[in-house]
Amino acid sequence: MKILLIILACIAALVLLLVVRALLVKDTAEKPEDYTKPEIDLDAAVKKAQGAIRIPTISMRDESIPDKPFYDLQAYLETTFPLFHEKAHKRVIDKYALMYTIEGSDKSLKPAMYMGHQDVVPPQEEGWKHPPFSAEIADGCIWGRGSFDMKSQLISIFEATEMHLRQGKQLKRTMYFCFGHDEEFAGEGAQAMCRVLQAEGVEFEFIFDEGMNLVDASLIGMKGPLALVGVCEKGWVNAKISAKGNAGHAAMPPKETTAVSLAKAVVKLNKHQMKAHFTPAVNMLIKSVCPKASFPFKVLMANADLLRPLMKPILLRISPAVAAMLRTTMAFTVLHGSDAANVMPDESYAIVNCRVNLGESVADVKTHMQKVLGSKYEVELLEKGQHEPTSMSDLDSFGWRMMQKTVAEVFPGGVTAPFPFVAGTDSKFYDSLTRCTFKFSPHITDAKYRAGMHNVNEYFKVSDVESDIQFYYRFMQNSCF
Ligand SMILES: [Zn+2]
Numbered sequence: 001m002k003i004l005l006i007i008l009a010c011i012a013a014l015v016l017l018l019v020v021r022a023l024l025v026k027d028t029a030e031k032p033e034d035y036t037k038p039e040i041d042l043d044a045a046v047k048k049a050q051g052a053i054r055i056p057t058i059s060m061r062d063e064s065i066p067d068k069p070f071y072d073l074q075a076y077l078e079t080t081f082p083l084f085h086e087k088a089h090k091r092v093i094d095k096y097a098l099m100y101t102i103e104g105s106d107k108s109l110k111p112a113m114y115m116g117h118q119d120v121v122p123p124q125e126e127g128w129k130h131p132p133f134s135a136e137i138a139d140g141c142i143w144g145r146g147s148f149d150m151k152s153q154l155i156s157i158f159e160a161t162e163m164h165l166r167q168g169k170q171l172k173r174t175m176y177f178c179f180g181h182d183e184e185f186a187g188e189g190a191q192a193m194c195r196v197l198q199a200e201g202v203e204f205e206f207i208f209d210e211g212m213n214l215v216d217a218s219l220i221g222m223k224g225p226l227a228l229v230g231v232c233e234k235g236w237v238n239a240k241i242s243a244k245g246n247a248g249h250a251a252m253p254p255k256e257t258t259a260v261s262l263a264k265a266v267v268k269l270n271k272h273q274m275k276a277h278f279t280p281a282v283n284m285l286i287k288s289v290c291p292k293a294s295f296p297f298k299v300l301m302a303n304a305d306l307l308r309p310l311m312k313p314i315l316l317r318i319s320p321a322v323a324a325m326l327r328t329t330m331a332f333t334v335l336h337g338s339d340a341a342n343v344m345p346d347e348s349y350a351i352v353n354c355r356v357n358l359g360e361s362v363a364d365v366k367t368h369m370q371k372v373l374g375s376k377y378e379v380e381l382l383e384k385g386q387h388e389p390t391s392m393s394d395l396d397s398f399g400w401r402m403m404q405k406t407v408a409e410v411f412p413g414g415v416t417a418p419f420p421f422v423a424g425t426d427s428k429f430y431d432s433l434t435r436c437t438f439k440f441s442p443h444i445t446d447a448k449y450r451a452g453m454h455n456v457n458e459y460f461k462v463s464d465v466e467s468d469i470q471f472y473y474r475f476m477q478n479s480c481f
Pocket of ligand 1: 117149150183210
């Protein structure tokens with residue numbers, strides 16, 4: 001009886017501790033000002049976005065893809081945004097990548113970069129409700145390849161800047177605008193621009209690229225939308241796992257062919273994934289959401305440091321997207337054995353696409369795989385496209401405070417949280433040029449809406465053209481004018 005009482009007292013003390021820690025949580029986010037959004041000529045802006053979507057700038061994977069659309073897009077931008085082009089110094093890098101600079105009056109301020117990409121992935125041949133480059137409007141949406149990713153957003157950056165310029169405002173902070181032409185493929189345009197900027201010794205206060213969106217977070221008791229701003233990007237590497245043996249006639253197979261051996265390796269690796277971690281980005285995400293969450297979630301989040309061992313297995317099972325935030329992922333995408341049905345191959349191999357978590361390296365992936373598989377298998381890291389995880393953006397910075405402020409001003413009740421971005425963007429190539437990169441596309445989405453990206457029937461809500469322009473306009477005002 002006495003032991004039971006002691007156990008109950010311990011549990012009560014623990015619960016009390018967790019509750020007290022939740023009650024002590026303070027909201028330190030930058031506060032918004034009273035802000036009235038400017039009037040926007042949405043019809044005109046949507047027409048400009050439609051015009052850009054109609055130019056089929058398909059990412060150039062090889063010589064067979066025409067480059068004319070990129071020249072057409074450059075000409076289109078010049079005629080559509082005459083004031084922007086009058087005020088900006090334009091450079092075309094590596095034939096197609098666009099870099100603009102508008103000088104600010106205060107040279108003591110580090111410049112800002114707004115960036116994105118001109119290219120789109122090739123459209124699927126079948127299944128479009130509206131032709132992929134028609135940019136038709138139906139059901140309140142613009143339909144077409146690139147409408148979501150990211151022609152509408154690209155046009156919004158130009159439109160917001162031109163609105164400021166039309167008002168005759170003097171820019172304080174120099175602004176750069178960098179738009180690559182092959183983000184969906186190799187990012188060579190961005191890398192070429194980065195080399196130019198490195199040679200010129202430019203260091204940016206912040207870099208604002210495409211990325212994650214605002215989402216509904218009412219499930220955890222939040223009243224406004226939650227802006228998930230990418231503050232880092234995972235590394236990327238393809239690993240080739242080979243099982244070797246003797247080639248031979250398929251009529252007399254040994255007990256374990258290279259194909260069987262490879263299958264065992266795949267199953268073993270899939271079972272023994274790399275360890276999940278609460279990276280600094282995940283910890284800061286929890287810390288940012290905590291003050292606005294309903295009390296039960298607040299108690300959980302305020303005590304995330306203590307409850308980590310309990311939370312980790314639950315989070316890993318919630319969804320692949322949540323699991324990807326916590327650990328290096330391994331996707332077995334290519335399996336190759338023999339080219340002929342009656343020939344046993346002397347080598348069978350798998351290609352594993354790995355997205356490397358922050359705090360780990362590409363080399364760690366190889367070490368892990370070799371440790372799990374042993375010396376019987378060969379593990380090789382393929383060079384192409386390989387890169388380490390980026391650094392994490394500085395959240396104690398001017399740029400981050402302006403991000404919090406702008407989100408709350410443009411989306412009333414909106415809360416900003418850092419987000420470990422698990423997909424790829426061009427801004428990873430600019431990592432050495434700034435301490436602050438924000439990967440953020442400022443409109444409210446859900447999983448179904450985002451699933452249109454790179455898919456048939458990609459669409460973008462007309463109302464989100466307004467959302468993007470309003471956000472860029474205010475963010476530029478808060479940070480550059
Ligand atoms: Zn994109």
